């Protein structure tokens with residue numbers, strides 16, 4: 001799962017939907033059975049795509065996710081990019097590209113801060129199905 | 137403004153106009169397609185420029201090629217007259233290029249001898265360049281269409297329409313073969329026909345810089361098709377086995393097979409009715425073939441006997457472990473209705489599509505009682521096209537909606553406010569009973 005995806009998924013328990021704590025899901029507690037594993041996977045750089053998704057990013061949530069995964073280098077506020085092809089923007093776009101698209105969460109767990117439910121990621125694929133007792 | 141001729145595939149006729157309309161919107165090409173006739177493989181259009189002609193067709197699956205029209209008539213004589221009138225000022229420009237002539241006949245054919253005669257009848261254009269059968273600079277094409285029905289009697293060859301044109305560009309029709317399911321490494325029983333998946337992606341306006349989402353991704357047929365056109369693809373499915381495939385054969389290996397791994401965003405496992413995508417997140421298109429429960433009943437998360445979970449406590453195994461923490465845990469599921477799922481899908485699309493973003497959704501319909509009332513509606517979505525693929529005893533439709541711009545005047549319905557449709561029968565029941573029987577019973 002890419003960091004970009006972590007920025008748009010929340011707890012699927014219906015009762016959590018109204019809580020501000022259902023997003024983002026947290027990587028701060030991992031289980032020994034499924035240790036957190038990150039990897040870098042090359043993805044072709046598309047400034048157009050990064051510019052298109054940047055407005056859709058929840059920046060504070062991205063800061064949280066990045067911090068929990070060990071990256072504290074992000075600017076505190078969402079950068080504004082008016083001209084994606086301007087040379088002074090290239091490095092920033094490349095950094096965002098690397099973070100959002102090239103960083104893979106191969107396995108690990110994500111926790112809802114509202115209900116405490118844990119979602120597992122295995123082979124890069126998160127599982128958002130709920131056990132019987134969490135479905136109304 | 138110039139006249140152009142588009143040659144269309146004689147297949148999936150009901151999708152051709154919708155595809156060209158979508159491509160015109162995507163490429164910002166102004167064109168009037170109202171002359172399109174599903175029974176005719178030729179379509180004459182008026183376009184601003186040769187560049188507009190190239191753009192209109194460059195992604196098309198159902199168009200074959202486009203020509204700049206030099207003349208038209210209903211006989212060879214009237215054609216020549218028109219060519220002379222329209223294009224004599226152009227002839228000097230082509231005097232020295234390499235070229236060849238082509239003849240394309242619909243509902244009829246010409247002998248070699250006749251073909252040579254026709255080509256020679258154009259000698260007045262006075263091209264002096266070399267004739268090259270391979271890679272000429274220009275291909276001049278005579279397209280003729282005979283009156284139907286086809287009469288086998290020789291000599292009785294009434295031409296309905298004959299056109300002389302300069303070849304401009306070919307479509308992408310030849311990539312269908314590249315994505316043929318027979319050549320794809322990871323497929324399953326639900327994999328979707330490559331040609332129609334590509335057409336769906338065109339109608340859904342999949343393009344570079346965009347996110348296309350399939351919430352019923354299965355083996356990823358629509359993901360691959362959307363990515364072919366440059367979109368980043370996102371998929372989810374309730375069935376983790378489909379999404380995961382095997383270590384050596386899965387959706388990701390398909391992306392490697394097509395050298396498109398950079399266009400793959402992610403897949404995840406979820407029940408559509410418990411979707412993890414946060415309410416504020418927008419995607420550019422949703423393209424899918426929802427489950428309609430023909431092979432196995434449509435299921436969502438939940439239990440047939442909810443009392444079992446009334447205490448809201450996790451189930452403990454004999455070992456004392458919680459059952460849902462085991463990697464092989466299978467959550468309980470309950471049956472659901474296809475009509476309710478379609479309503480959920482429209483509601484989701486209205487909430488998550490960008491302004492003017494598209495929902496393309498396949499829907500099975502029983503032939504004999506198909507009517508407008510079966511088309512689901514939502515106040516924030518306009519129906520753009522309704523294309524049908526006919527089978528022997530049933531048909532399926534590709535419904536395409538566009539998200540109305542959020543100018544503040546429209547509101548997204550709360551999930552309880554359902555569209556008012558009456559389903560006489562579940563499609564699934566009909567499928568199993570066999571459509572013919574319904575008629576017999578009447």
Ligand SMILES: C[S@@+](CC[C@H](N)C(=O)[O-])C[C@H]1O[C@@H](n2cnc3c(N)ncnc32)[C@H](O)[C@@H]1O
Nearest residue numbers: 326327352353354355356357374375407408427
């Ligand atoms: C008609 S198939 C689509 C298959 C896909 N187009 C492909 O390329 O394989 C419908 C898919 O919906 C999935 N499905 C069924 N119920 C679902 C639900 N409640 N939520 C999400 N997906 C579901 C099925 O597992 C199946 O893969």
Ligand SMILES: [Zn+2]
Nearest residue numbers: 011016112115
């Ligand atoms: Zn929760």
